[in-house]
Amino acid sequence: MALTNDIIKQRLIEKFGEQLSNFSEPYGILTFEAPKELNLKVLNFLYDDEELKFRFMTDLTGVHYPSEAGRELAVVYHLHNMVDNIRIRFKVFTDINKLDVYTATGLFSAANWMERETYDFFGIKFVGHPNLKRILNVEEMDYFPLRKEFPLEDQTRIDKDDEMFGR
Amino acid sequence: MSRPVSYNLINKPLEADISIVNMPDGHQGEGFFATTLNSVIGLARKNSIWPLPFATSCCGIEFMATMGSHYDLARFGSERVGFSPRQCDLLMVMGTIAKKMGPVVKQVYLQMAEPRWVMAVGACASSGGIFDTYSVLQGIDQVIPVDVYVPGCPPRPEAIIDGVMRIQDLVGKESLRRRNGEQYKALLESYGIQ
Numbered sequence: 164m165a166l167t168n169d170i171i172k173q174r175l176i177e178k179f180g181e182q183l184s185n186f187s188e189p190y191g192i193l194t195f196e197a198p199k200e201l202n203l204k205v206l207n208f209l210y211d212d213e214e215l216k217f218r219f220m221t222d223l224t225g226v227h228y229p230s231e232a233g234r235e236l237a238v239v240y241h242l243h244n245m246v247d248n249i250r251i252r253f254k255v256f257t258d259i260n261k262l263d264v265y266t267a268t269g270l271f272s273a274a275n276w277m278e279r280e281t282y283d284f285f286g287i288k289f290v291g292h293p294n295l296k297r298i299l300n301v302e303e304m305d306y307f308p309l310r311k312e313f314p315l316e317d318q319t320r321i322d323k324d325d326e327m328f329g330r
Numbered sequence: 331m332s333r334p335v336s337y338n339l340i341n342k343p344l345e346a347d348i349s350i351v352n353m354p355d356g357h358q359g360e361g362f363f364a365t366t367l368n369s370v371i372g373l374a375r376k377n378s379i380w381p382l383p384f385a386t387s388c389c390g391i392e393f394m395a396t397m398g399s400h401y402d403l404a405r406f407g408s409e410r411v412g413f414s415p416r417q418c419d420l421l422m423v424m425g426t427i428a429k430k431m432g433p434v435v436k437q438v439y440l441q442m443a444e445p446r447w448v449m450a451v452g453a454c455a456s457s458g459g460i461f462d463t464y465s466v467l468q469g470i471d472q473v474i475p476v477d478v479y480v481p482g483c484p485p486r487p488e489a490i491i492d493g494v495m496r497i498q499d500l501v502g503k504e505s506l507r508r509r510n511g512e513q514y515k516a517l518l519e520s521y522g523i524q
Binding site for chain 1: 429430458462463464465466468
């Protein structure tokens with residue numbers, strides 16, 4: 164029997180019960196939230212289970228939701244089951260003042276650079292990462308540019324007349 | 331109605347077998363010609379500039395067209411594009427320079443021997459262009475001194491050639507003492523060079 168989103172959801176609820184929340188299927192991809200302490204347990208379960216077999220990490224990234232107090236930063240995991248060609252996505256949320264999230268590098272080597280990128284742009288500290296330093300931006304950068312409180316434009320320019328740029 | 335095709339049919343008579351630059355002002359008589367060392371060296375330098383292309387994006391493609399047979403930068407004495415900064419006179423920075431690339435541009439500039447000139451080709455190299463963002467250097471004049479800016483996004487080969495001709499003007503008219511002068515030292519000092 165082919166693997167479907169309903170079966171995956173059922174298996175996850177059997178294993179983790181009430182701890183997983185906000186199940187939805189935008190664009191047909193099963194999406195849910197997990198507490199950040201459980202991220203490795205969920206990843207391991209999805210990897211090891213003989214039926215689910217989510218053994219390829221497509222993407223790992225961050226999102227900043229400045230309006231949601233206490234859960235401002237999200238880490239998003241995208242996984243792929245290569246055998247049944249099914250994708251899954253889940254998010255863990257963290258407080259902007261407590262940025263520790265367990266690293267997934269032990270399970271997926273692909274997570275290494277993607278976690279460095281997420282650290283580079285959002286400042287999320289991946290506990291246990293072997294080499295957590297900036298990957299894309301200049302090393303002297305002292306802020307995390309994709310957080311919403313920082314404007315996109317370069318703030319060091321002095322020749323800029325806001326009126327002429329329609330701002 | 332389709333537009334009539336026009337061919338370049340004007341038959342321009344050849345003025346001379348070899349084109350030679352005009353001689354500088356000076357005094358001449360039978361068997362001698364006297365002029366300033368400045369203008370002789372300027373003449374030699376401006377007609378044998380070796381460009382170093384530092385091409386990072388679409389302006390670099392326009393530069394390739396400029397070097398090609400249709401536009402032919404070789405007509406201006408820049409036949410030989412050097413790919414070693416140690417051999418070149420003119421650094422042509424073409425394309426977006428990210429902040430992470432800034433130290434590389436500066437390093438290349440430092441490796442060039444004096445006298446050296448710099449041309450910023452295109453909006454990105456001149457001012458950051460449309461990339462007004464945290465990751466892009468807002469003009470290469472933040473890290474190295476620039477002699478000529480070529481506007482455009484990207485500039486056409488004609489514009490790049492015009493920029494090269496302006497560099498030639500600067501090179502030809504430059505005083506031999508300029509690079510030892512206080513003003514030039516202060517300029518380099520302001521970029522933290524030497």
